Amino acid sequence: MELDARKKKILQAVIKNYLETGEPVGSRTISKYTDLNLSSATIRNEMADLEEMGYIFQPHTSAGRIPTDAGYRLYVDDMLSEKMAAMKIDVEQAEQEDEAHEEIDRRIDRIEEVLKDMAKMLANNTNYTSMISMPQPNKNRLKFVQLTLVDPEKLLTTVVLEGNIVKNEMIKLDKEIDPETLLKLNILFNNELNGKSLREINFEMAANMADSAGELGELVSEIINAISAAIGSADGIQIFTSGATNIFKYPELSDTSRASGLIGTLEEKELLTGLLADTAEEDGAENTGIQVYIGQETSVSSMQDCAVVTATYEFEKGVYGKVGIIGPKRMDYEKVMDALKNVTGSLDKQFRKPEK
Amino acid sequence: MELDARKKKILQAVIKNYLETGEPVGSRTISKYTDLNLSSATIRNEMADLEEMGYIFQPHTSAGRIPTDAGYRLYVDDMLSEKMAAMKIDVEQAEQEDEAHEEIDRRIDRIEEVLKDMAKMLANNTNYTSMISMPQPNKNRLKFVQLTLVDPEKLLTTVVLEGNIVKNEMIKLDKEIDPETLLKLNILFNNELNGKSLREINFEMAANMADSAGELGELVSEIINAISAAIGSADGIQIFTSGATNIFKYPELSDTSRASGLIGTLEEKELLTGLLADTAEEDGAENTGIQVYIGQETSVSSMQDCAVVTATYEFEKGVYGKVGIIGPKRMDYEKVMDALKNVTGSLDKQFRKPEK
DNA sequence: TGTTAGCACTCTATTAATTCGAGTGCTAAC
DNA sequence: GTTAGCACTCGAATTAATAGAGTGCTAACA
Numbered sequence: 001m002e003l004d005a006r007k008k009k010i011l012q013a014v015i016k017n018y019l020e021t022g023e024p025v026g027s028r029t030i031s032k033y034t035d036l037n038l039s040s041a042t043i044r045n046e047m048a049d050l051e052e053m054g055y056i057f058q059p060h061t062s063a064g065r066i067p068t069d070a071g072y073r074l075y076v077d078d079m080l081s082e083k084m085a086a087m088k089i090d091v092e093q094a095e096q097e098d099e100a101h102e103e104i105d106r107r108i109d110r111i112e113e114v115l116k117d118m119a120k121m122l123a124n125n126t127n128y129t130s131m132i133s134m135p136q137p138n139k140n141r142l143k144f145v146q147l148t149l150v151d152p153e154k155l156l157t158t159v160v161l162e163g164n165i166v167k168n169e170m171i172k173l174d175k176e177i178d179p180e181t182l183l184k185l186n187i188l189f190n191n192e193l194n195g196k197s198l199r200e201i202n203f204e205m206a207a208n209m210a211d212s213a214g215e216l217g218e219l220v221s222e223i224i225n226a227i228s229a230a231i232g233s234a235d236g237i238q239i240f241t242s243g244a245t246n247i248f249k250y251p252e253l254s255d256t257s258r259a260s261g262l263i264g265t266l267e268e269k270e271l272l273t274g275l276l277a278d279t280a281e282e283d284g285a286e287n288t289g290i291q292v293y294i295g296q297e298t299s300v301s302s303m304q305d306c307a308v309v310t311a312t313y314e315f316e317k318g319v320y321g322k323v324g325i326i327g328p329k330r331m332d333y334e335k336v337m338d339a340l341k342n343v344t345g346s347l348d349k350q351f352r353k354p355e356k
Numbered sequence: 357m358e359l360d361a362r363k364k365k366i367l368q369a370v371i372k373n374y375l376e377t378g379e380p381v382g383s384r385t386i387s388k389y390t391d392l393n394l395s396s397a398t399i400r401n402e403m404a405d406l407e408e409m410g411y412i413f414q415p416h417t418s419a420g421r422i423p424t425d426a427g428y429r430l431y432v433d434d435m436l437s438e439k440m441a442a443m444k445i446d447v448e449q450a451e452q453e454d455e456a457h458e459e460i461d462r463r464i465d466r467i468e469e470v471l472k473d474m475a476k477m478l479a480n481n482t483n484y485t486s487m488i489s490m491p492q493p494n495k496n497r498l499k500f501v502q503l504t505l506v507d508p509e510k511l512l513t514t515v516v517l518e519g520n521i522v523k524n525e526m527i528k529l530d531k532e533i534d535p536e537t538l539l540k541l542n543i544l545f546n547n548e549l550n551g552k553s554l555r556e557i558n559f560e561m562a563a564n565m566a567d568s569a570g571e572l573g574e575l576v577s578e579i580i581n582a583i584s585a586a587i588g589s590a591d592g593i594q595i596f597t598s599g600a601t602n603i604f605k606y607p608e609l610s611d612t613s614r615a616s617g618l619i620g621t622l623e624e625k626e627l628l629t630g631l632l633a634d635t636a637e638e639d640g641a642e643n644t645g646i647q648v649y650i651g652q653e654t655s656v657s658s659m660q661d662c663a664v665v666t667a668t669y670e671f672e673k674g675v676y677g678k679v680g681i682i683g684p685k686r687m688d689y690e691k692v693m694d695a696l697k698n699v700t701g702s703l704d705k706q707f708r709k710p711e712k
Numbered sequence: 713t714g715t716t717a718g719c720a721c722t723c724t725a726t727t728a729a730t731t732c733g734a735g736t737g738c739t740a741a742c
Numbered sequence: 743g744t745t746a747g748c749a750c751t752c753g754a755a756t757t758a759a760t761a762g763a764g765t766g767c768t769a770a771c772a
Contacts, residue, residue, distance in 0.1 A: 026734065151500075160506050403765095
């Protein structure tokens with residue numbers, strides 16, 4: 001069977017209406033809603049076809065139609081290609097964006113706070129649940145190490161990673177250490193380890209360095225361990241979520257078991273990494289930087305009744321983070337995509353400009 | 357009216373039964389359940405009295421009785437005083453504790469991770485929601501400052517606070533700075549600011565120091581700002597929660613609006629600070645270190661149908677953190693208190709021992 | 713005087729029966 | 743190819759009927 005223009009128009013009408021109402025939509029509604037000027041009977045015939053093609057279905061015999069995942073998918077893909085076209089004109093971006101701007105300008109260095117605020121704002125604006133991942137630095141290369149004596153028996157190891165992620169690790173000393181040695185150690189580590197990633201440090205270096213340090217060998221390897229730990233702890237993608245309770249606004253998600261599952265995965269966060277993984281540019285979305293996962297497509301089982309929309313922002317050259325929205329399948333995709341575009345645009349600008 | 361021994365026994369029976377079943381309990385049940393050998397009619401009379409005294413009530417005319425907040429309060433207070441007595445004997449602590457031990461021994465320095473794990477474990481063990489606050493350092497006194505040049509135009513300010521909380525702040529430089537000046541600045545800041553709290557720094561120092569720094573005045577005040585920001589950001593009590601979804605296990609909390617409210621406050625966390633504030637030793641609990649808030653007593657409106665039990669642990673001499681459990685009023689208070697005792701005991705031991 | 717048996721009464725929860733209406737599929741006519 | 747019309751289906755909402763748990767009260771009993 002062919003999906004001709006009229007069928008498509010009807011399908012879109014069904015989906016649009018369902019997005020608004022959340023109720024199954026019947027033939028009569030469509031007959032009035034569209035400018036096709038067709039009777040409900042005709043619409044019925046067409047809808048039967050659309051059902052056969054797998055785009056819509058009836059929850060029970062005498063109810064209206066509801067879009068299937070495939071139906072949503074078609075709808076979203078269409079929208080994305082339209083967005084693509086629109087982006088070449090690219091005007092009219094300046095509405096809600098301002099709010100975002102203000103929020104960010106104040107303190108660029110506190111990335112974490114900024115991202116948390118962003119997530120909160122996004123959740124509030126859209127009435128869905130938002131999530132945002134810390135930019136994933138480039139394989140966590142080491143940029144800089146600083147060893148500092150905090151008190152006679154505590155050595156503070158400050159580690160700066162590519163992308164200016166800063167981590168600290170405290171080491172308890174067995175015996176005191178004189179300033180001169182400390183200086184030497186500082187120089188040693190910065191010379192040896194600069195630009196190295198976690199993998200490289202572990203195997204290649206540890207023995208090597210401990211050797212050449214003589215009697216300090218033990219301390220050196222302890223410090224290396226601390227550094228590895230610091231890098232490692234930055235390794236797990238950090239994710240912030242906000243607006244979890246928004247799901248209660250959508251009846252189809254707010255029954256006990258579904259809600260519990262959803263909030264559970266939001267709390268655990270581990271499963272979210274999959275959604276926010278560094279998929280760069282995937283299929284479908286070509287170059288809008290936006291991915292849409294509908295229902296089953298997410299692979300996260302607690303989200304099979306949800307849709308997830310994600311977008312990518314650039315923190316530094318080659319260092320990306322992701323923003324995402326989780327909502328019911330009948331979410332307002334257009335609004336969500338716009339909101340995400342705004343946020344990523346904002347973040348791009350804010351993070352990259354001072355870099356020049 | 358007098359709360360004689362028999363009435364008390366009946367009240368306890370009612371509460372105990374209600375804790376188990378979650379259903380209103382009737383006179384016949386009690387008549388069989390207790391060893392008082394009284395007929396249901398007698399129990400009925402007594403129950404009418406207990407109701408008049410405000411310890412129990414009927415959800416509707418022909419239902420059994422449910423404990424009021426006052427009833428729970430009596431019950432819990434009794435239990436606490438029993439616990440007090442038992443603590444002097446203080447054996448039999450070694451069951452679930454082991455699990456906690458293992459968890460902690462591995463890495464003492466990563467407090468945050470430890471606490472998160474603890475929260476998770478606690479939530480799993482009890483099937484309620486848990487929360488745990490980072491130890492609140494002593495009015496945030498400054499212990500140590502380290503200025504480091506990360507690259508030619510980025511200055512990293514590392515701030516160590518009393519209690520070894522470490523914070524970082526990145527400053528963008530307008531012009532380059534030579535190593536000598538950097539050293540001077542480091543010495544300057546550590547001499548001037550050591551042991552100072554946020555309040556003291558702001559007013560007394562800023563002008564003073566900027567003055568004596570001459571042409572570096574601007575940079576100095578920028579650094580002071582960064583330090584203030586770092587201290588300030590440590591100021592908000594950090595709280596970790598776990599097991600939010602456990603509330604769905606209790607029907608009286610899991611209807612949409614209640615659950616939504618609860619999870620909202622857990623997500624926001626701000627309101628939790630009130631519950632985990634440094635109340636040291638409060639009334640009632642005398643010296644068990646355990647506080648219990650029942651229903652209205654919490655003042656957090658979304659928790660009016662909950663009970664909250666908190667305990668205090670000592671991170672360092674004079675630096676305390678809190679652990680808490682949130683559950684339905686009919687929670688298993690005994691189990692919860694034991695679990696909390698275990699956790700705080702564990703934390704106390706782990707944190708304090710290496711300090712010696 | 714405290715305890716108990718008995719009974720009428722109340723109120724909820726459950727189930728069954730009824731009704732309503734939205735929507736469909738099919739047929740026949742245009 | 744489109745539409746009007748009609749019989750039919752099925753869920754949702756309303757109402758009615760029933761069962762049962764629990765109470766309060768009264769009267770009798772030890």
